[in-house]
Amino acid sequence: MEPKISRTKEEWRKELAPEKFHVLIEKGTEPPFTGKFNKFDREGVYVCAACGQELFRSDEKYDSGSGWPSFWTPISNDKVELRPDNSLGMHRTEVVCSRCGGHLGHVFDDGPQPSRERYCINSLALEFEEGKG
Numbered sequence: 001m002e003p004k005i006s007r008t009k010e011e012w013r014k015e016l017a018p019e020k021f022h023v024l025i026e027k028g029t030e031p032p033f034t035g036k037f038n039k040f041d042r043e044g045v046y047v048c049a050a051c052g053q054e055l056f057r058s059d060e061k062y063d064s065g066s067g068w069p070s071f072w073t074p075i076s077n078d079k080v081e082l083r084p085d086n087s088l089g090m091h092r093t094e095v096v097c098s099r100c101g102g103h104l105g106h107v108f109d110d111g112p113q114p115s116r117e118r119y120c121i122n123s124l125a126l127e128f129e130e131g132k133g
């Protein structure tokens, strides 16, 4: 695994655009059907918009209809950390980048085979690198 990155909230605020800071650091959620990767099917790799760690591949992306980019698996399980999230009166599982701790989205158990998992990820938490992977 790559080394962990640790920065203060104020350091991240200086590095990230305000809308990315809101999602990655303040655990915000972009409105559905607004993100640039919701309807997007180019071949490549999605990396963490905070630290650049490779997280997801286009090969495992699918259209869940949720309004957010959806993947049925990360590139490997060590790229993400899963944390219980009981905010907003719901029991959900938060997905964060394992390298920098940035908030990516949530994972649900209503995905397609073979994993049946749905990684529901904010476009603002990702950058796309064409043709990799």
Ligand code: FE
Binding pocket: 048, 049, 050, 051, 052, 053, 097, 098, 099, 100, 101, 102
């Ligand atoms: Fe990261």
